[in-house]
Amino acid sequence: KFSNQSVGLIYSRCHSVIPPPRDNDEKEMLDRMLRVDHAGEYGANRIYAGQMAILRRSQTGPLIQEMWNQEKKHLERFNEILAENRVRPTALLPLWNIAGFVLGASTALLGKEGAMACTVAVEESITEHYNSQIRTLMEKDPERYTEFLQVIKEFRDDEMEHHDTGLEHDAESIPGYWLLKTAIQLGCKVAISVSQRI
Ligand SMILES: [Fe+2]
Ligand SMILES: [Fe+2]
Numbered sequence: 001k002f003s004n005q006s007v008g009l010i011y012s013r014c015h016s017v018i019p020p021p022r023d024n025d026e027k028e029m030l031d032r033m034l035r036v037d038h039a040g041e042y043g044a045n046r047i048y049a050g051q052m053a054i055l056r057r058s059q060t061g062p063l064i065q066e067m068w069n070q071e072k073k074h075l076e077r078f079n080e081i082l083a084e085n086r087v088r089p090t091a092l093l094p095l096w097n098i099a100g101f102v103l104g105a106s107t108a109l110l111g112k113e114g115a116m117a118c119t120v121a122v123e124e125s126i127t128e129h130y131n132s133q134i135r136t137l138m139e140k141d142p143e144r145y146t147e148f149l150q151v152i153k154e155f156r157d158d159e160m161e162h163h164d165t166g167l168e169h170d171a172e173s174i175p176g177y178w179l180l181k182t183a184i185q186l187g188c189k190v191a192i193s194v195s196q197r198i
Contacts, residue, residue: 032197039096044074046099
């Protein structure tokens with residue numbers, strides 16, 4: 001006999017924020033979403049790691065660390081969700097490992113403003129990406145995806161905050177801001193599109 005408490009425990013341990021897929025199409029859609037979200041959070045962690053490698057001891061260090069800590073929580077959550085649903089991460093993680101770190105470190109070498117410009121560019125891209133997922137899930141079946149939507153919305157709000165933090169800390173004052181931002185966002189678009197599939 002199970003007590004109510006242990007039934008609750010078993011339920012919460014088996015139950016993911018993702019509903020058990022009804023068919024192949026849904027399974028594929030959700031797998032793609034989880035894979036790219038996980039890749040994004042992984043890449044974000046590597047970017048902040050790169051920024052910290054350069055700016056750890058600067059005045060901006062604690063601010064970057066704070067944002068990185070939130071990215072660690074995002075990544076941990078997606079690690080769990082992928083495992084629970086037996087979704088394999090993108091095969092490109094080793095690439096995002098290096099590319100993220102190099103992007104973070106090289107923009108940080110331009111100074112605090114460079115790091116913040118990078119943050120604005122990346123976080124704006126991730127925010128837009130999460131918003132488009134939210135739109136898709138709302139159009140499909142908001143009831144069915146309530147819990148997943150909750151997770152994405154919470155993370156989206158964090159990413160928006162990171163974006164605003166970047167702007168508040170002089171991202172736009174770096175020479176060539178527009179070009180830098182545009183180039184980084186182009187890279188994000190490519191990364192998002194390939195991480196869904198590969
Ligand atoms: Fe994040
Ligand atoms: Fe973020």
